Amino acid sequence: MLLMGWRGATPGKVINDGGVRPGQIVFNFEGEGLLERNERAAQRTRWFIAHEMAHFWLGTSGIAYRKPSEAWITEGGAEMMAFTLLAATDHDYALAELQHAVQDCIKSATKPVISAGERHENRTFYSCGATFALAAVSAQKRKGGRDYFDFIRPLLDEHRSDRLLGSADWLTRFDAVSGDSEAGGIVKSILSVGVADPTGAIETLFQQTGVPYSRNDNKLTLSANAI
Numbered sequence: 001m002l003l004m005g006w007r008g009a010t011p012g013k014v015i016n017d018g019g020v021r022p023g024q025i026v027f028n029f030e031g032e033g034l035l036e037r038n039e040r041a042a043q044r045t046r047w048f049i050a051h052e053m054a055h056f057w058l059g060t061s062g063i064a065y066r067k068p069s070e071a072w073i074t075e076g077g078a079e080m081m082a083f084t085l086l087a088a089t090d091h092d093y094a095l096a097e098l099q100h101a102v103q104d105c106i107k108s109a110t111k112p113v114i115s116a117g118e119r120h121e122n123r124t125f126y127s128c129g130a131t132f133a134l135a136a137v138s139a140q141k142r143k144g145g146r147d148y149f150d151f152i153r154p155l156l157d158e159h160r161s162d163r164l165l166g167s168a169d170w171l172t173r174f175d176a177v178s179g180d181s182e183a184g185g186i187v188k189s190i191l192s193v194g195v196a197d198p199t200g201a202i203e204t205l206f207q208q209t210g211v212p213y214s215r216n217d218n219k220l221t222l223s224a225n226a227i
């Protein structure tokens with residue numbers, strides 16, 4: 001169920017925020033900036049709904065992480081599921097958001113992802129989580145999969161009773177799908193200790209799993225068919 005509210009045309013404001021409960025997404029709109037059609041706000045709204053909806057399967061109302069430091073599994077997975085859904089109607093936007101996530105992950109991957117919460121860098125759970133999920137989807141596609149659901153479904157089935165998913169579970173599945181390549185070791189290093197050369201590490205991760213990209217200097221640019 002999607003509940004949407006209008007708080008009024010507050011001068012000088014464009015606000016859209018909300019939250020999620022099991023089976024329910026609540027979204028609030030406020031501000032005079034929303035009286036006219038606002039494409040940026042529309043994109044953000046569609047992203048929010050897609051991301052929160054993904055949590056019905058992967059996240060607090062579906063199967064949750066074991067520890068808060070493992071939020072990269074649920075936030076990154078929800079991002080990947082949301083981008084896949086959004087790509088069907090607005091491919092450029094979904095690709096740009098995924099690209100943004102990869103760049104943000106490169107910026108933060110010198111430090112361990114698992115302690116991002118303690119550093120108040122929660123965005124890292126989304127950006128590196130989505131980057132790892134992208135590698136997982138690409139490896140899965142080589143085996144005939146279509147999207148992130150094909151990667152995560154066996155884990156959701158396996159943990160239907162305890163309803164908890166941890167890094168070790170995810171990495172075991174990733175190793176199986178990526179053929180025990182270097183890829184799992186790279187994800188593990190970024191998660192637990194950080195890496196000295198994030199661009200190089202993520203480039204190797206992309207090569208090992210078949211993520212289509214090109215490299216110019218320190219930037220990895222995703223190809224249009226990355227999503």
Ligand SMILES: [Zn+2]
Nearest residue numbers: 051055075078
């Ligand atoms: Zn989320």
